[in-house]
Amino acid sequence: MTKTRKKLIAGNWKMNGTLASAAGLAVALGEGLEKEPALLEACDFAVCPPFVHLLAVRQQLPVGVALGAQDCALNREGAYTGDISVNMLVDVECDYVILGHSERRQYHGETDGQVAAKAALCYEKNLTAIICVGETEVQRAEGCQEEVVGEQLARAVPPTATAGNTVIAYEPVWAIGTGKTASPEDVKAMHSFIRRHLKEQLAEGGNMRILYGGSVKPDNAEVLMSTENVDGALVGGASLKADQFLAIARGVK
Ligand code: PGA
Numbered sequence: 091m092t093k094t095r096k097k098l099i100a101g102n103w104k105m106n107g108t109l110a111s112a113a114g115l116a117v118a119l120g121e122g123l124e125k126e127p128a129l130l131e132a133c134d135f136a137v138c139p140p141f142v143h144l145l146a147v148r149q150q151l152p153v154g155v156a157l158g159a160q161d162c163a164l165n166r167e168g169a170y171t172g173d174i175s176v177n178m179l180v181d182v183e184c185d186y187v188i189l190g191h192s193e194r195r196q197y198h199g200e201t202d203g204q205v206a207a208k209a210a211l212c213y214e215k216n217l218t219a220i221i222c223v224g225e226t227e228v229q230r231a232e233g234c235q236e237e238v239v240g241e242q243l244a245r246a247v248p249p250t251a252t253a254g255n256t257v258i259a260y261e262p263v264w265a266i267g268t269g270k271t272a273s274p275e276d277v278k279a280m281h282s283f284i285r286r287h288l289k290e291q292l293a294e295g296g297n298m299r300i301l302y303g304g305s306v307k308p309d310n311a312e313v314l315m316s317t318e319n320v321d322g323a324l325v326g327g328a329s330l331k332a333d334q335f336l337a338i339a340r341g342v343k
Pocket residue numbers: 102261265266267268269303304305306324325326327328
């Protein structure tokens with residue numbers, strides 16, 4: 091596998107904060123990175139605030155930290171009450187869009203087919219899709235995690251996906267927000283399965299970034315980030331504090 095890219099440390103702020111706290115977090119990231127510019131050499135960064143905070147965060151974000159949204163609409167524009175289009179995300183200078191997060195799948199019934207359609211819309215506008223996959227606790231207990239993740243990749247990642255327009259995030263559902271992290275052996279096994287699958291599925295599958303997500307914290311970051319085929323992290327809870335988020339990046343050696 092070619093290792094040409096920096097690790098990507100992406101923060102998923104989920105439905106947290108206020109306009110003031112979101113802008114403050116962006117400012118704090120800038121201050122932290124100014125003190126420790128080596129982190130920008132080791133990692134690429136992105137933060138994904140709630141839609142209504144995107145613009146305020148954009149205005150405060152330091153160079154080297156990209157902006158992302160947590161979802162996008164399935165349609166280009168029109169009578170879709172409550173939805174946010176990819177054009178609107180481009181307008182506020184987003185670079186990334188998280189798609190198919192397990193919370194979207196669970197609470198909004200999002201399907202792999204919808205994720206693929208949204209990703210295709212992102213590609214039209216040069217937005218990079220962060221496509222999330224991962225098995226539930228029951229599926230892991232039954233030993234069918236590879237089958238589940240393989241199916242999600244086959245259905246949710248469009249054939250036009252490239253290493254430039256797509257990042258995969260493996261997030262075991264049972265590890266999200268629970269404090270439980272998959273063991274380094276399990277992460278290694280799943281990421282190598284995903285790598286093999288992507289290589290078979292896509293011309294650029296060998297170079298596509300595969301992030302790990304699920305209770306990534308400063309104290310487990312170094313082990314996780316040094317695991318083979320782990321090209322970064324998608325961080326929820328620990329991305330809400332600038333010092334913790336940057337401490338995770340410090341784990342990238
Ligand atoms: P967590 O969330 O780090 O709080 O487990 C990760 C995610 O859902 O992206």
